[in-house]
Amino acid sequence: MGDLMETSTAIYLSMLLPAMGVLINMVLRNQPDLRDSLTFAAALGTFLTVLCILSNEGNGVSETFVMIEVLSGLTIAFNVEPLGLLFAILGSGLWMVTHIYGIGYMRGNKEKDHARFFACFCFAIFSVMGIAFAANMFTLFLFYEALTISTYPLVAHKGTTDAIKGARTYLGILMGTSICLQMVAVIWTYTLTGTLDFTRGGILEGHVSNAMAAVLLALYAFGIGKAALMPFHRWLPAAMVAPTPVSALLHAVAVVKAGVFTMLKVGIYIFGIDFLASSSASVWLMWFAAFSIVAASVVAMTKDNLKARLAYSTISQLSYITLGIALASSMGALGGAMHVVTHAMGKITLFMCAGSIYVATHKTNISQMTGLGRRMPITFIAFFIGALSIIGLPPLGGSWSKWLLIVGAADSNELIMIGVLLVSSLLNVAYLMPLVGRGFFLSTNQEPAKSEFAEGPVLVWMPPALTALGCIILFFYAGYIQEFLMPIISVP
Amino acid sequence: MIYAFAILAILIAMALVLVRLIKGPTLYDRVLAVNSFGTHTVLLIGVVGFWNGRPDFLDIALLYALINFVGTIAILKFFRYRAIGDVMWTPPQQDEGR
Amino acid sequence: MRLIVYALLLGALWLLWSGIYKPIIISFGAASIGLVLLITHRMNTVDEDKVPIELSPIKFLGYLIWLLVEIAKSNIAVTKTILSPTMPIRQNLFEVPYTQRTDLGQVIFANSITLTPGTVSVETETGHFLVHAVSYSAADMDALANMDARVSATELAGSS
Amino acid sequence: MSNLDAVLQILSWSLIISGSFFVVVGAIGMLRFPDFWARLHAASVTESGGVILLLAGMCIQAGFTLITVKLMIIGLFLFITGPTSTHAVANAALVSGLRPKSLSTHPNSNGLEDDKR
Amino acid sequence: MLVITALAVVRTRSLFAVVTLSGVFSLLSALLFITLDAVDVAFTEAAVGAGISTVLMLGTLALTSRSERSEKKTPIVPLLVVLVTGAAMVYGTLDMPNFGSPDAPAQTHVGPEYFERIPKEIDVPNAVTAILASYRGYDTLGETAVVFTAGIGVLMLMSGLGRRRKEDEDDPDQEGGSA
Amino acid sequence: MFEEMTVDFILGHLNYWFFIILMMTGLYVVIAKGNLVKKIVGLNIFQTSVFMLYISIGKVEGGTAPIFPMDMKIDPEMLYSNPLPHVLILTAIVVGIATTSLGLALIIRIREEYHTIEEHEIAEQETKVSFYELNGNQLTSGDNS
Amino acid sequence: MRHHLILRVITKLLVGTIFLFALYVQFHGDYSPGGGFQAGVIMAAGFIIYGIVFTLEKVKAVFPPWLVHKVVALGVLIYAGTGIYSLFYGYGYLDYAVIDPHHPVHGQHLGILIVELGVGVTVTGVMVAVYYAFAARAPSLGDEDW
Amino acid sequence: MASAISSEPVHHIALTLSDQLPALQVLIPFVAAPLVVFFGVRSLAWPIAFLASLGSLAVSVLLLQSVIDGSEISYHMGGWAPPLGIEYRVDTANAFVLFLISAISSVVLAYARGSLKAEVPEKSHTLFYALYLLCLTGLLGVVITGDAFNVFVFLEISSLSTYVLVAQGSYRDKRALTASYNYLIMGTIGATFFVIGIGFLYMATGTLNMADLAERISEQRDSRTIRAAFAFIVVGIGLKAAIYPLHLWLPNAYVYAPSPVSAFLAGTATKMAIYVLLRFMFTVFQPEFLVEIKILEAVIIPFALIAMFAASISAFYQRDIKRMLAHSSVAQLGYMLLGIGSFSHTGLTATIIHLFNHGISKAALFMGAGCFVFAIGATSYDKLKGLGKSMPWTSAAMVIGGMSLIGIPGTAGFVSKWILVQAAFENGWWSFAFLIVLSSIIAVAYVWRMIETLYLSAPIQGMTAKEAPLSMLIPLYLMAFSTIYFGFATDITLEASKAAATGLLSGSSGLR
Ligand code: NA
């Protein structure tokens, strides 16, 4: 297939379409059907555009397209490389899914202010595209902040006091870390090396001592608040006050993925895996990530609220990716990159199931959901499949990424980390399976014996079912993904 | 020489008047003192001009005499009628007094 | 007529005070006089007071000389009062009738009273002034009547 | 003619000295006199005696120049405005009710001494 | 005498006295200017400082109040500020040339040059006017603008009607006095 | 520093210090006193003393006022005082009066609104206004929320 | 007989002289101490004393407020306008040589006179305007406060 | 207008229009002001003012274009060469500030047309615009001049008109009068200190021209008189620039003034003062002097840091938008001072570009606040609840401005903050870099409070708020969008700031 359109055009188009989505939602605020379908069209268009890019570039690296030079030597520039392209595909694809889900949820739950909701959603996707295609850390930082700002109204959407408080925590931590730590790290990097371009092999080698590299890495790691590395993780549970499509977006599609994506980009293209290994700058990060993995899982077990449990699960899973980088081995990095995809698929399933349960029954706590599985079989089965993927069992996609991470740990001679990963899987079982069990196998006295089919509206149970299928499909295509991602770790 | 003596005299007089200005006790004492001070100033300007050997500064003396006059009248107008430009106050009949 | 006399007077003042007789300055002087006349004319139109000057210049000069002598005498008298250890003050507030016809004449009288230390004209009323004296003696009334007559004498005869 | 000059010098000096004397006397009176009404007169000593003598002395020093003219004009101005100011102050005091501390009686007084303030 | 006047201003409570003292201060400074050979300045100071300024302040007093009613505040902070500032100034004077010295930088640079050039270029006896209106005429234009600004500023601030006594029923200071 | 304190030095600088004392008195009045009019008077004293300092810079020993003879025949032996400070101070005096008149106009308006010209009384009134501004709404709308 | 006889008569006699003195100071600024500012103040003093003695309404009839406002602006315009005249002919702003290019010194002298006139005009206007503003306010104090 | 009419006298070369630009910069508003008063017609007042402001803007653009390459223009007033005459000296530093001042003036004037009617009665409008023009004249005059005393004169023109303009807020709130009075007292003390400083300088050097002063000061750097002069000048200007703790007049003045006045002042007045500080510190006293007296470490930097934090924290505790913005301005001035304190090319670039960026951001924010005043007559948070719904455009503009205050990427504020942190790094000041970003967090707090109030609070019952009219919204959005524009298209601002910094750091270029 020849080039349908220039890569540069495609990149800009992939951002323009979500931006237009914002406009559509603002202008057509009072015509819900037209508005929502046009937005879906924009989502579809974005996905197709990204596919075009895929066909143009494959897993190679494109040239850099500079949009504007803001400060001397600092430009807003975009390019295509495998990791970013993967993220873009993920984002635009899952946008379509979550959009449909969002329509159903909002209408089903009779939420207010749909137009504002979807407008911010579009803006968030716009930011995600910018992050995905950013060619240098400056551009990435710009869109990173835009993402924070555009998701704030989503978190605060319900407008209740709790929602406002939660949104405040969300913003406070994310913006606090990004301004105080990440920005400092970026400027420091620029001062040291004179550039911020993402380069294979990293740009820091030779410009900074090993000790300083560790400090710099710390600034980045804690500064990328969206990666929810403990102790800057509290924003995630706080954001649970948001409507579920937002949670879906946050936990699967956009925010956290942007966080770990950034972590990966920094690790691979700013520091460089080899430099990380040779300087041992990331050893401490390994231990922090490990702690985060285990601690978050433990906390998850204590939460009765389903969304809260899932939130802590996400924290734990994100730290997998951070660990992947911190292992300073190619397999580890690869595992982390792949986990981006597999976790996304799995988690989005779990969240949409939670939302489906809420729309149908208005229940939020696991203890309330006894026997629900029999009445909402599709949802619970989808949940079960998603949980398996998270736990990391074949034939679900999650098993591949976990396997790569274990190999990566072995490569770096970090046997303890292998142990951590395995323990974590057990803990995953401990906090995910109870819902399935309770839903299908337990019953309460109060409940009538009849098993009505009580699923929510179609638009609400269909998407999670689809993504659950996706988890299964991923298992079989994981190999392709691994191959696709190979260039990021191979030395040029 | 002789001017120095005159200057000294006028300065002493001014100092004495200044004391009266500070002491008061009534408003009118102070107004009188100010007016007198002004007259002294006019004289002093004249004498100092002569002393310096450049007596063509008498313009300033005339200016000050003018300012002194206008100022005194303004002060009185203020404090008798408490505002400039009010309709002219007519006193109550003299037999009643105040 | 009056205007021209006034203009000439102003001109004399200008020239006397100035000391510079270049043409440019003289022309400025003329312009200034013109402006002053304009403004004073407006002032005359605006209020009902006109101050007719109906004095005989020569007699006035004579009066002035007499006044100077009086001033000298009263100065010495008051100085004595100031410097004497007991300060013999006998204040009094009394009326003094005047006989001048014109406003200006009355003013000259009143001011002359004030000019001579020892007496101050305090209030002007119809037909008389209120005068304050610092060391009053019976002779003062006569002295004042004398002054009054002399001032009236300087006025030109004319209708009231 | 030096004789005339000497005479004029001495004359002017004496005028200036006596003028200064009156100036100081007036100021002393301002301080010494017991109440406002008396002080009025002390001030007018300076105003009349002091001014005239000092200016006259300076006129002689200056000779027949423009300066003398200026001095005379200043003197004339003070002559006119001085008593006017004094009168105005006295008038204001009277109207506001200030009265002399002690009044002697006289047939022509209009009974004001009964009003004490 | 200047110092006495200034100190008296600090202590006196009667505002009328304060204002007249201010007038006296201006007057004395005008005299000082004359002794320092600054006649134009003395002229202006006499007219402006002693005349206009005093009259305006009296007008203000007539419209406001007659005496000061301050509370007892500790004067520590102001005293400190004043001492520090004064000390800084004294420090600055230590390297200054003596009073009246003819080879001070101020006298040897631009000053004499004016004297050389004025007869040739402007030919006006009053050097101050020559500099004021020609060499530094732009400053004077600015100064005129300042006067203009103050004029229309006062107009803007005071153009409303002042309260007439009779209308002012609820003013506690008000007395039904006649105008 | 004290080595240079010869008599000549002290005499030559006495005038500066004298003016500084005046300045500080004026400044003290502005800062310390609470009556608005007195502050303006203090400001005037402060400024006028600064002018005196400037003018004394221009004075030359044995000099005279910088006005040439009418015929512009300048005697080369004649010492004139420096006219530049005079020019600056003329400007400054006028600026000062402009400021004073604006300040007084403001005081009159303040008196009309606040019925006082003492700083502490004004501050009391303003605190009350601010208080009502912030809490008045709660008082009135308390029943609504 | 009206009161304030003395004041009224004397004031009437003197105002003309005061104005003349003001104009004298204005135009002799080149030769002796003086100039625009001082002249303006004296001029205003003349109006002020007239206003004090003869009431505000009367002096406003002589020098109406609308005229005062125009005069205030006019002075500045004269001064700035002289500079613009210089600009117009390609000289630096306020370069008086433009007035008489053949005799620059004479031009200087003329220029100085014109700008000082502008200054005097504005200062007169402003002082009178300020006086009108202050005088027009009726006092809000009762007698007892005195 | 002008042309090359040559005339006989020997040494005169006719000046062209472009030569006359420096004079015209100040003249256009200068002449417009008395014209407004002279005509006295209310309907002419605004058009004359607006046209004059636009003219001034045009001239400033032309000037900036000709000096941005680092050259300097010298204009002799009255045809007299300095140091005898007064000189206007234009280089990149002041051309840039001239551009800022006239640009903000024009936009705010456009805005004032609608806004003023709600805050000041119509009868005062003519004089209002005249005073506004005078304020503009003063600001421009201070910035463009090369003579130290001339600075004082035009400073007072702008100050006096400002005092009156602030007092015009008394129609809404009588506290404007005391605010104006306090401003007058403090401002005059500051100006007098400045004059004292100039006097000391004159005593020591005998000249008033800045370039000449620079030469002479460099010959006697350890003179105590010179040092005292420096102290007085810095304190005097510091009062005008609202450097902590000399900023006490600012909050009240900005809060109670009419909204166009607050917007204009917030964008220009303190910036002009910072410019004067820069000019005196670097061109007149020159960098070597600064190093000798260690002023930067001892005074500038500590006070900068204090301002950044103390003022940001107090901004957070305010319950009124305008007051919050005013305290925020004091904090932002701290950033500018820190840039000066870093004494490097990057640092000065940061200061100058922040001068510009903060100017436009704050002007936009105050204009937005004025829209609130127009709609509901108040700016306190408890009255602004929920207005994000009924006044969406105004609120959105406030959000944009707020982003710029925080320094979110994509806004002008981000650019200046980046350069400032960069400057800190270049000097090896890790802790300062952190302090800068830390204070930005406090900015997040107080901006977010505003956002929460507007968007996430329930509106007050019975409050009917209509969006502000187009005549106010369009200028507001012009300013708000320029905040975003200059966050991306930094070529003009960056080039100008860099050239200005180079010029300043190289000291004085001497008499022409
Ligand atoms: Na007598």
Ligand code: NA
């Ligand atoms: Na000047």
